[in-house]
Amino acid sequence: MSFTPDMTDLCILDILQTDARTTNKEIASRLGKSVTSIFDRVKRLEAEGYITGYVAVLNPAKLGSTLIAYTSVTLESHGHDKLSGFEQKINSFPEVLESYKMSGQFDYLLKIVIADMEAYELFYSNKLSKLENISKIRSLFVLSETKKETGLSLKTAQLPKGR
Amino acid sequence: MSFTPDMTDLCILDILQTDARTTNKEIASRLGKSVTSIFDRVKRLEAEGYITGYVAVLNPAKLGSTLIAYTSVTLESHGHDKLSGFEQKINSFPEVLESYKMSGQFDYLLKIVIADMEAYELFYSNKLSKLENISKIRSLFVLSETKKETGLSLKTAQLPKGR
DNA sequence: CATATTGCCGAAAAAAAATCGGTCACAGCA
DNA sequence: TGCTGTGACCGATTTTTTTTCGGCAATATG
Incomplete structure (x- = not known):
């Protein structure tokens, strides 16, 4: 209980909020972990409510x-x-x-x-x-969109206790 | 050239902008088409720029x-x-x-x-x-978010010529 | 000291994506 | 009419990814 994501979890979140199609294999090689390990972490992040869904971005x-x-x-x-x-x-x-x-x-x-x-x-x-x-x-x-981030900034985030 | 999405394409877009993890098999069964057909359409929608990416939604x-x-x-x-x-x-x-x-x-x-x-x-x-x-x-x-749609309304959309 | 617990891993099974070849309907045209 | 290209569709197969499973090592827990 009372799970708090670590640095690896934040990296995974950052990768997935940029491109949700990134495979576990790709994430694993970037972070120097095994595929299974990434898989388990993603499932936990989903279960704990850090990831609320996956969507296609349309034009x-x-x-x-x-x-x-x-x-x-x-x-x-x-x-x-x-x-x-x-x-x-x-x-x-x-x-x-x-x-x-x-x-x-x-x-x-x-x-x-x-x-x-x-x-x-x-x-x-x-x-x-x-x-x-x-x-x-x-x-x-709106005349024009000059910035459009789909994701949160996780570098600067100071996390609350696993809520 | 000059591809314009039909009703089936719009349904696919609507499904994917709601849940990008929906499998082609699932979409195929909902729309009464084959998996390959859905696969081809999704690839075309991506190639033609209707789908610009896939992202995880974080909390x-x-x-x-x-x-x-x-x-x-x-x-x-x-x-x-x-x-x-x-x-x-x-x-x-x-x-x-x-x-x-x-x-x-x-x-x-x-x-x-x-x-x-x-x-x-x-x-x-x-x-x-x-x-x-x-x-x-x-x-x-902001006191509270009372509505948050990640996707566009495709029912009401009148499409421009394939642009 | 025994024993959960946790994070991690590789191998194997299951599922999904991606490829391939082929059918059918239809439009354009000689 | 017959020919031909085109586009949408499909099933079977291959490739890739996800998911499951069992097991190992480090760390806490009692």
């Missing part, structure tokens, strides 16, 4: 999504039911890839990935602004 | 990163060299996972994933605010 532009918007939303009322009602609606919108409840000036920040400005306008007018309890919507548009 | 909380901040930055001057200089510096900060050049009120929006508020304060004071040409920095803190 949005190839799939008709060229516009990214960050949209902040302020609600009229902040009662618990109102908040969870809003969150539920947001969950049903496939254009919204991420939603954060925020501290400060507004209540939610939504990351929206969508075909183009015309499609965004439709989403804004027909879906987002029609939700109940909306007070303010402010749209921020 | 930030387990790895000592519990705080997410969205930080907007406004620069003093917008000359080309100034912009690319800023972007280069940002690229060297492992705490910054994503950086967007924005239209509107400010110039850049940074997604920062870091241990805690104390670490954020250090990052802000010692790294971000010390960059040249900075005019305004505004930090927005």
